[in-house]
Amino acid sequence: LSAGIKSISFAGAGNVATHLALSFYCAGYDIAGIYSLSVASASVLAEKVSSKVCTTIAELSEHADLVIISVPDYAFGEVLEAIAPSHKYIVHTSGGLDMEVMNGRVSKYGVLYPLQTFSKNTEVSLKKVPFCIEASEKELLDKLRLLASSVSDTVVNINSTQRRILHLSAVFASNFPNSMYSIAEDLLKSENLSFELLHPLILETTRKATLHPPQEVQTGPARRHDLETMKAHEKMLEKTEPYRQIYDLMSRTIQKQSKKEKV
Amino acid sequence: LSAGIKSISFAGAGNVATHLALSFYCAGYDIAGIYSLSVASASVLAEKVSSKVCTTIAELSEHADLVIISVPDYAFGEVLEAIAPSHKYIVHTSGGLDMEVMNGRVSKYGVLYPLQTFSKNTEVSLKKVPFCIEASEKELLDKLRLLASSVSDTVVNINSTQRRILHLSAVFASNFPNSMYSIAEDLLKSENLSFELLHPLILETTRKATLHPPQEVQTGPARRHDLETMKAHEKMLEKTEPYRQIYDLMSRTIQKQSKKEKV
Numbered sequence: 001l002s003a004g005i006k007s008i009s010f011a012g013a014g015n016v017a018t019h020l021a022l023s024f025y026c027a028g029y030d031i032a033g034i035y036s037l038s039v040a041s042a043s044v045l046a047e048k049v050s051s052k053v054c055t056t057i058a059e060l061s062e063h064a065d066l067v068i069i070s071v072p073d074y075a076f077g078e079v080l081e082a083i084a085p086s087h088k089y090i091v092h093t094s095g096g097l098d099m100e101v102m103n104g105r106v107s108k109y110g111v112l113y114p115l116q117t118f119s120k121n122t123e124v125s126l127k128k129v130p131f132c133i134e135a136s137e138k139e140l141l142d143k144l145r146l147l148a149s150s151v152s153d154t155v156v157n158i159n160s161t162q163r164r165i166l167h168l169s170a171v172f173a174s175n176f177p178n179s180m181y182s183i184a185e186d187l188l189k190s191e192n193l194s195f196e197l198l199h200p201l202i203l204e205t206t207r208k209a210t211l212h213p214p215q216e217v218q219t220g221p222a223r224r225h226d227l228e229t230m231k232a233h234e235k236m237l238e239k240t241e242p243y244r245q246i247y248d249l250m251s252r253t254i255q256k257q258s259k260k261e262k263v
Numbered sequence: 264l265s266a267g268i269k270s271i272s273f274a275g276a277g278n279v280a281t282h283l284a285l286s287f288y289c290a291g292y293d294i295a296g297i298y299s300l301s302v303a304s305a306s307v308l309a310e311k312v313s314s315k316v317c318t319t320i321a322e323l324s325e326h327a328d329l330v331i332i333s334v335p336d337y338a339f340g341e342v343l344e345a346i347a348p349s350h351k352y353i354v355h356t357s358g359g360l361d362m363e364v365m366n367g368r369v370s371k372y373g374v375l376y377p378l379q380t381f382s383k384n385t386e387v388s389l390k391k392v393p394f395c396i397e398a399s400e401k402e403l404l405d406k407l408r409l410l411a412s413s414v415s416d417t418v419v420n421i422n423s424t425q426r427r428i429l430h431l432s433a434v435f436a437s438n439f440p441n442s443m444y445s446i447a448e449d450l451l452k453s454e455n456l457s458f459e460l461l462h463p464l465i466l467e468t469t470r471k472a473t474l475h476p477p478q479e480v481q482t483g484p485a486r487r488h489d490l491e492t493m494k495a496h497e498k499m500l501e502k503t504e505p506y507r508q509i510y511d512l513m514s515r516t517i518q519k520q521s522k523k524e525k526v
Binding site for chain 1 (some may be wrong): 279310330335336337359364372374379380381383385387391392393417418421424425427428429431432434435436437438439440441442443444445446447448450451453454456458460461462463464465466467468469470471472473474475476477480481482483484485486489491492495496499500505508509510511512515516517519520
């Protein structure tokens with residue numbers, strides 16, 4: 001840690017802040033302070049990482065080399081305004097916010113974006129999580145690389161335009177599939193079937209998609225252009241909008257994707 | 264294998280037939296014959312399981328206790344017509360076809376439906392794959408349970424109505440998520456980013472969804488009702504239909520799902 005960051009404060013105590021703070025704490029960093037609008041959340045996290053609860057955002061900069069702002073995008077501007085302008089490094093963890101939103105407010109700033117889905121109560125090792133870093137100057141970029149490397153095997157330089165696309169594609173690769181699982185669970189309930197029956201299928205689907213380009217391992221009625229089955233399925237979904245609409249749109253998309261492939 | 268089935272023939276040499284034939288062969292069953300419209304596919308499979316290629320469907324019943332029909336649903340009727348009516352057991356492997364489609368044509372019939380996504384060139388262990396079984400008579404049901412248990416830890420009695428719902432929900436849990444991965448990959452290409460960056464995310468998403476009800480671990484802008492991010496995303500997708508439409512429909516679905524949860 002010699003040339004790098006030694007102490008870190010967090011604005012925010014949500015899913016991302018919690019996982020980062022815990023991991024950096026375990027990697028030997030000093031977590032100097034935690035601020036959150038929810039004092040309860042700040043207290044829970046502060047206790048886990050032997051830190052103290054800050055009652056104002058301005059306090060965060062005291063004794064911390066780096067302040068990590070990890071709050072919802074809509075709250076970011078307000079938090080940034082309240083940060084004490086100082087020589088300290090400031091980074092955010094957002095996929096959707098440009099780095100330059102910090103320009104003019106602080107002098108040395110950057111982004112530390114862990115590409116993962118975090119839930120507070122789900123343990124997750126950061127070792128395999130890609131950390132996307134960006135900074136306003138080389139010195140900070142180097143420090144962020146050192147910091148991220150202490151908890152992850154994959155640290156990549158990603159500019160703001162790329163990060164925006166990454167974030168959007170993560171919605172397609174994670175949020176939407178998870179919603180599809182909810183729909184599947186809901187459909188199974190009508191016949192008193194357990195979602196657990198589908199566990200091996202969804203695990204295998206993901207495994208295949210990480211071994212081959214997903215396009216190449218697409219299966220199912222739409223991929224086979226099995227119109228009869230698709231028609232039967234849409235009939236079963238007749239009374240369960242928006243499921244029928246999703247079925248129709250996704251099936252047409254898969255058919256288009258596989259046509260493209262043939263050309 | 265004493266009281267059970269000893270020899271099996273296959274009508275079909277596609278993904279499902281291939282994986283079943285290989286697994287049963289490895290479990291010690293005699294694969295008596297393989298028929299396929301594509302003689303090339305039949306030959307490839309027959310060689311792998313020390314079987315012989317049958318040139319007519321009628322031949323399949325010779326020396327086989329059980330004939331497994333594993334062909335696309337649209338081809339099933341024709342194959343069934345050509346099966347020699349005999350005392351032998353006939354099953355199909357389809358998620359979408361009722362068992363009773365065989366009624367009147369053969370006397371002892373059933374279903375052996377492995378709930379998994381199969382690609383010919385992807386190895387998959389059947390140990391964790393649920394085998395859904397159904398039969399026209401208890402004796403055959405017992406034999407199917409014995410047979411399926413020889414390759415899988417999970418064998419469940421599933422009637423035709425349940426199987427139809429299972430099959431439909433499998434489309435939502437496997438085919439549609441995989442198509443979402445293709446879209447993510449496509450979006451990343453525009454910024455020369457590798458889909459590999461998303462591998463840890465999609466693996467973690469699936470892991471979480473098998474540990475908790477998917478509804479409970481839903482994340483992302485739609486779940487947070489983060490309208491600003493959603494608007495920015497839709498703007499980025501403006502020129503890439505049907506992606507924008509999918510984003511919109513799925514986001515609205517997630518918002519509805521999470522409202523239901525709150526009530």
